[in-house]
Amino acid sequence: MNNSVGSFIELVDVSKVYGSGATTVRAVDGISLQAERGEWIAIMGPSGSGKTTLLNLIGCLDQPSHGALLIDGTDIARLSRSELARFRSETVGFVFQQFHLVPHLTAVENVMLAQYFHSMTDEKEALEALKQVGMEGRARHLPRQLSGGEQQRVAIARALVNDPKIILADEPTGNLDAENQKIVFRILSDLHAAGRTIVMVTHDEAAGKLAERRLNLEHGRIKENLLFSAEENQDFDEVLEHLWAHHEIETGIRPHEEIHIESHEFTAVQWKRLIATMTQIGLVKVENGRERFTPKGESRARDVIRRHRLAERLFMDVLNIHDEHEVETSACKFEHILSPEVTDRMCSLLGHPDACPHGSPIPKGPCCDEKRVLGSEEVAGVLSGIRSI
Numbered sequence: 001m002n003n004s005v006g007s008f009i010e011l012v013d014v015s016k017v018y019g020s021g022a023t024t025v026r027a028v029d030g031i032s033l034q035a036e037r038g039e040w041i042a043i044m045g046p047s048g049s050g051k052t053t054l055l056n057l058i059g060c061l062d063q064p065s066h067g068a069l070l071i072d073g074t075d076i077a078r079l080s081r082s083e084l085a086r087f088r089s090e091t092v093g094f095v096f097q098q099f100h101l102v103p104h105l106t107a108v109e110n111v112m113l114a115q116y117f118h119s120m121t122d123e124k125e126a127l128e129a130l131k132q133v134g135m136e137g138r139a140r141h142l143p144r145q146l147s148g149g150e151q152q153r154v155a156i157a158r159a160l161v162n163d164p165k166i167i168l169a170d171e172p173t174g175n176l177d178a179e180n181q182k183i184v185f186r187i188l189s190d191l192h193a194a195g196r197t198i199v200m201v202t203h204d205e206a207a208g209k210l211a212e213r214r215l216n217l218e219h220g221r222i223k224e225n226l227l228f229s230a231e232e233n234q235d236f237d238e239v240l241e242h243l244w245a246h247h248e249i250e251t252g253i254r255p256h257e258e259i260h261i262e263s264h265e266f267t268a269v270q271w272k273r274l275i276a277t278m279t280q281i282g283l284v285k286v287e288n289g290r291e292r293f294t295p296k297g298e299s300r301a302r303d304v305i306r307r308h309r310l311a312e313r314l315f316m317d318v319l320n321i322h323d324e325h326e327v328e329t330s331a332c333k334f335e336h337i338l339s340p341e342v343t344d345r346m347c348s349l350l351g352h353p354d355a356c357p358h359g360s361p362i363p364k365g366p367c368c369d370e371k372r373v374l375g376s377e378e379v380a381g382v383l384s385g386i387r388s389i
């Protein structure tokens with residue numbers, strides 16, 4: 001049942017509805033989400049926004065009312081009750097805000113309790129898990145003999161003992177003081193560095209920043225207006241350019257040799273992550289394992305390509321730069337920073353060219369219909385503006 005095309009965690013239009021009629025609550029409302037192995041995702045948002053519900057769905061503690069959930073290629077809806085229980089115990093380790101330790105069992109016994117569901121208990125392994133969280137010296141203590149921070153570390157050891165593929169943590173530091181919060185986050189950082197996949201619910205902005213990706217929930221939905229840094233936006237543009245170039249090669253608009261232009265510097269993992277984020281914000285979609293533009297993504301890609309190719313023309317035709325590398329580097333810089341107005345003026349200055357110096361078509365802009373020609377003052381203005389960049 002392993003699906004090599006899909007992501008490690010994949011939610012397709014998942015909803016969770018509680019109650020019926022007038023009392024219906026859409027705790028999770030149509031969320032699509034992809035996460036890769038080894039990712040660390042923070043789920044953030046106000047109280048009641050559906051964070052816990054979403055985490056419980058990913059952890060198979062709950063079943064979606066609508067939509068599909070796939071983990072490592074397994075469609076959760078196809079599992080029987082007993083298969084699901086087994087799948088859950090092998091796949092996810094949970095850490096809760098209330099540590100949920102059994103009061104009359106020692107630390108090591110609490111950890112072994114998780115193994116019990118796995119049908120074999122091994123004290124050595126349980127002690128090893130306690131060691132991973134720095135609690136081997138407290139193995140024989142009862143929960144009430146441990147501080148809150150220590151109890152949570154035992155709970156983390158319990159989550160780790162079956163070597164789960166995914167760690168799910170619901171406000172794991174919600175009941176801890178600052179000092180113990182730091183310790184728990186350091187443990188999570190270490191687990192992430194060791195390659196674990198982590199999905200964590202938190203209120204804490206600083207903690208959210210530790211994760212690679214943040215999802216902001218509001219009324220059961222992922223908030224669209226996520227703020228991305230300039231670097232992240234540049235990465236999105238690079239991906240869009242790459243997809244555009246591929247489309248041109250496929251459709252014969254562009255010769256195959258020219259693939260060097262999009263020799264981007266992303267690793268396979270970075271690429272997958274970018275695609276996941278861009279899917280979430282509606283720039284691309286994945287169909288039959290291939291990345292495709294959405295209309296929004298295509299329009300943004302067209303604008304980036306237009307800026308890039310106009311900049312190339314400008315450097316070669318107007319500024320007389322013929323060093324391929326210099327032209328390319330400068331065009332890559334310009335494509336991210338030119339405003340629509342400057343781009344249109346540059347296009348007019350160049351006489352609305354049809355193709356870049358390599359012969360690839362330059363997408364038309366609003367200025368091209370008017371075929372406007374700039375006056376000499378305007379030309380000087382555009383050039384001095386561009387030189388100052």
Ligand code: ADP
Pocket residue numbers: 018019025026027045046047048049050051052053054
């Ligand atoms: P969060 O973790 O972000 O605070 P939850 O996922 O716990 O939010 O809850 C989201 C919404 O779903 C809330 O309005 C909550 O009252 C409702 N809800 C959660 N669990 C249940 C349940 N078992 N029955 C009915 N409503 C629920």
Ligand code: MG
Pocket residue numbers: 051052053
């Ligand atoms: Mg919650």
